[in-house]
Amino acid sequence: MRRLSAAVLLGALLVLGVLVDVGTARPAAAHATVVTTTPTDGARLDFAPAEVVVEFDEPVSLGAGYARVLDGDGERVDTGAAEVRGTTLTVPLRENLPDAGYVATYRVVSADSHPVSGAFSFVVGDGELVPAGSVGEGDGADPGVATALPAARWLGYLGLALGLGVPLVLATCWPGGWAVPRLRRLAGAGLAAVVVGGLLSLLLQGPYAAGSGLGQLLDPQLLGTSLDSTFGRTLLLRVVLAGLLAAVLLRGWRRGSAPGTGWLVAAGVLATALVLSVAAIGHPVAGPLPGLAVTVAAVHVAAMSVWLGGLVALLAGALRGPTPAGELLAALPRWSGLAAGCIGALVVTGVLQSMREVGSVSALFATTYGWVLVAKVALVLLVLAAALVSRDWVQQRAGTRRRPSRRVVAHAFAAGAAPTAEDPAAGDLPAEDPAAVAPPATIGVLRRAVLLECIGAAVVLALSAVLVGTPPAKAAVAQPVEVTLPLQSAGGTEDAGAVQVTLDPATAGPTTLHVYLFDAIGQLTQPQQIGVTLTEVEQQIGPLDVDLAPAGPGHYVADPTLPTTGTWTLTVTVRLDEFTAVTASTVFPVR
Numbered sequence: 001m002r003r004l005s006a007a008v009l010l011g012a013l014l015v016l017g018v019l020v021d022v023g024t025a026r027p028a029a030a031h032a033t034v035v036t037t038t039p040t041d042g043a044r045l046d047f048a049p050a051e052v053v054v055e056f057d058e059p060v061s062l063g064a065g066y067a068r069v070l071d072g073d074g075e076r077v078d079t080g081a082a083e084v085r086g087t088t089l090t091v092p093l094r095e096n097l098p099d100a101g102y103v104a105t106y107r108v109v110s111a112d113s114h115p116v117s118g119a120f121s122f123v124v125g126d127g128e129l130v131p132a133g134s135v136g137e138g139d140g141a142d143p144g145v146a147t148a149l150p151a152a153r154w155l156g157y158l159g160l161a162l163g164l165g166v167p168l169v170l171a172t173c174w175p176g177g178w179a180v181p182r183l184r185r186l187a188g189a190g191l192a193a194v195v196v197g198g199l200l201s202l203l204l205q206g207p208y209a210a211g212s213g214l215g216q217l218l219d220p221q222l223l224g225t226s227l228d229s230t231f232g233r234t235l236l237l238r239v240v241l242a243g244l245l246a247a248v249l250l251r252g253w254r255r256g257s258a259p260g261t262g263w264l265v266a267a268g269v270l271a272t273a274l275v276l277s278v279a280a281i282g283h284p285v286a287g288p289l290p291g292l293a294v295t296v297a298a299v300h301v302a303a304m305s306v307w308l309g310g311l312v313a314l315l316a317g318a319l320r321g322p323t324p325a326g327e328l329l330a331a332l333p334r335w336s337g338l339a340a341g342c343i344g345a346l347v348v349t350g351v352l353q354s355m356r357e358v359g360s361v362s363a364l365f366a367t368t369y370g371w372v373l374v375a376k377v378a379l380v381l382l383v384l385a386a387a388l389v390s391r392d393w394v395q396q397r398a399g400t401r402r403r404p405s406r407r408v409v410a411h412a413f414a415a416g417a418a419p420t421a422e423d424p425a426a427g428d429l430p431a432e433d434p435a436a437v438a439p440p441a442t443i444g445v446l447r448r449a450v451l452l453e454c455i456g457a458a459v460v461l462a463l464s465a466v467l468v469g470t471p472p473a474k475a476a477v478a479q480p481v482e483v484t485l486p487l488q489s490a491g492g493t494e495d496a497g498a499v500q501v502t503l504d505p506a507t508a509g510p511t512t513l514h515v516y517l518f519d520a521i522g523q524l525t526q527p528q529q530i531g532v533t534l535t536e537v538e539q540q541i542g543p544l545d546v547d548l549a550p551a552g553p554g555h556y557v558a559d560p561t562l563p564t565t566g567t568w569t570l571t572v573t574v575r576l577d578e579f580t581a582v583t584a585s586t587v588f589p590v591r
Contacts, residue, residue, distance in 0.1 A: 032056045032057060032058045032108070032110035032116045033116070033588075034055070034056060034118060035057050035483055035586060036483070036585060036587060037052070037053065037104070037120050037585075038052065038488075039122040040122070040585035041569040041585075042121065042122065042129065042535045042537045042542075043123070044124075044129075045122060047125075048096075051091060052069055052078075052093065052104045054067075054088070054089040054104070055087060055088055057087065058087060059086050059087055060089065061229065062084045062108055062109075063209045064109075064206045064209035064225040065106070065109055065210060065211075066082075067108070068105055069104045070105065071101070071130075072100060072101050072102075078091050079092045079094055091104065098124070098125075099124050099126050100130075101123045102122055102130065104120055104121070104122075105117075106118060109209050109229070110286065111285060112283050112472075113231040113281060115208065115209050115211065117211070119132040120132050120537065142207060142212060142213040144213055144214040145204055145214060146208075148204055149201065149208060150468075151465075153201060154197075154461055154462050154464075154465040155193050155196060155197035155200070157304070157464060157465060158458065159191060159193025159194040159197060160190065160278065160301070160305050161190065161305045161309045161312070162187055162190025162193070162309055162312060163187055163191035163193075163246070164274070165313070166187045166313045167253070167309075168305075168306055169309055169310035170183065170313060173310070174317075174318055176324075176327045180317045183316065184250070186312060186316060187250070188246060191242045194238065194274070195239050195242045198235050198238045198242065199239055202232055203217050203218070204217065205229075206219060206221075206223055209225075230281075230285075234281045237277050238277040241274040241277055245270040245271060248266045248270060249263070252264070252267070278298075278301050279294045279295075279298040282468050283472055284297040284353075296353060300349035300353065302345075303342040303345035303349070304342075304457075304461075304464075306342050307346070307457070308454070308461070311454045311457065315447070315451060315454055318332075319443065319450065332394045333395075336390070339390075343387065350377075354373060357472040357474060358472070363474055364473060366473075369470045369471060369473040372463055373473070376460055376464065383456035386449045387453055389449040390449040390450055393446045393449070480506060481503035481570070482501075482502050482504075483500070483586050485498060485499055485500075485501065487499055487572075489582050496574075496576065496582040497517065497519045497525065497576075497582075498584070499515060499516065499518070500518070501513070501514070502514040506589065507562070507591060508563065508565050509561060510560075511560060511562055513558040514551075514557055515530070515548065515572060517555075517574065527574045528575045528576060528577055528578070529575040530556060530572070530573070530574050531545065532545075532546040532558065532570065532571065533570075533573070536568050537567075538566060538567060539566055541563065544560070547560075562590050564590070565589075565590045565591055567590075568590050570585060571583060571584070571585040
């Protein structure tokens with residue numbers, strides 16, 4: 001019992017650690033985007049700057065990524081000492097850079113563990129502007145890594161269902177299943193799959209963040225960087241928890257009998273921590289209210305595990321072997337009620353997660369995340385149809401209610417099976433005591449329905465693994481540009497006031513621009529002259545002059561038309577007096 005008490009204490013501490021880590025996490029926007037760069041994209045400078053600065057809308061980490069400044073030949077001109085502090089990426093440059101065009105390229109990791117890449121260019125002196133995409137490395141993930149990551153996640157999810165769902169269903173619905181060796185092996189294999197999936201995800205995170213291939217899977221530097229992140233530590237925690245749970249559960253599950261109460265309590269604590277470790281990475285930890293989002297995700301993961309694990313326990317155990325009719329027909333109603341609760345939890349938490357990650361109907365049908373989610377929902381509806389057949393069968397043959405009007409659903413699944421005297425659905429024949437008869441002749445109907453549920457749920461897990469690695473729809477659709485920027489002189493002084501810019505919508509076509517100009521003490525001020533330009537350097541569009549109209553003291557409006565999607569730079573140039581000119585700019589995506 002000392003080992004058991006130690007396992008319970010360790011599990012409780014791990015749960016507390018996960019909750020504290022998530023609860024104290026800084027809110028983020030779910031997927032980092034660039035707010036502004038210094039120098040601005042396409043800027044022409046009189047002198048080479050000492051550093052390049054990129055400001056994001058949420059904290060990022062450099063991790064296994066990179067931040068470099070290259071000349072037109074692709075040679076590095078930075079010092080190699082890039083660093084991230086909060087939302088700011090700083091790349092120091094070498095001294096005495098010649099007049100030429102330069103490209104800043106970066107790959108950082110956002111709070112949801114996904115890499116964010118980009119590039120912008122600037123010119124020093126009389127040099128020639130270098131297109132941002134002409135030098136540097138590709139921004140996309142390696143195809144092998146992009147394929148292996150969802151596969152590793154899917155393996156972990158499937159293992160979670162077997163390792164958690166099977167034992168829980170045996171403990172609550174079918175005690176006789178503890179005597180089935182096949183189910184013990186499935187539960188052990190499931191927890192082993194969680195360990196393997198977690199380790200693979202940990203190894204793949206480094207190449208994923210760095211944009212390298214599978215050949216760098218065992219690179220010590222990339223692995224060390226991953227382990228030094230919250231994402232990596234949480235994955236490692238998941239692996240440890242799965243190993244501890246396997247040791248506790250299988251140690252207590254011996255000689256074909258149920259584990260004792262102490263073993264089950266210890267397993268429950270470790271299982272709770274394991275579910276939290278799955279929910280505490282990815283999209284839930286980014287965005288507003290991360291603690292609540294992780295809680296919702298944990299309920300979703302737990303309900304999925306219990307539902308799918310119960311289906312496997314039925315298919316591989318209760319509906320396969322020579323299970324006594326009384327035992328089977330006693331377990332099925334309990335499982336039917338538990339499955340209904342799991343499905344309800346999945347629906348509620350799924351809706352809450354979708355609202356958080358999608359945000360609008362337009363985002364649902366205009367993004368990769370949205371379409372994968374639509375496919376997942378459609379498949380879930382098909383799985384629920386099979387679940388309805390299972391529930392109908394149980395209610396008619398093992399429950400107390402009769403629903404003659406729905407018998408046609410089950411008989412349609414029976415592929416022409418004829419009703420028999422043992423089948424209470426045969427006309428008005430009275431049902432015999434279920435403890436005294438063999439399994440109903442139409443048990444094949446239930447077996448086929450459960451098989452379809454298992455297959456459909458496995459595909460749903462695969463789609464879930466893809467969703468976890470896809471930027472949320474809300475982050476992938478056009479968002480209004482709302483930013484306040486400091487006005488800077490040519491020498492880099494930032495005491496000349498600020499400009500507030502609002503552009504809505506940030507889509508190709510007509511849009512509306514508002515510009516508010518503030519002095520150094522935060523009061524609206526009227527400049528001698530103000531101008532706004534729009535530039536898309538990659539496509540060599542612009543600068544396009546924007547016609548501003550006064551709308552009040554220090555307030556200007558315009559209705560520019562953005563000709564195409566891309567990464568645009570908006571630059572505000574202000575002449576405060578005859579001798580003072582200042583600028584501010586921001587980079588924003590147009591989708």
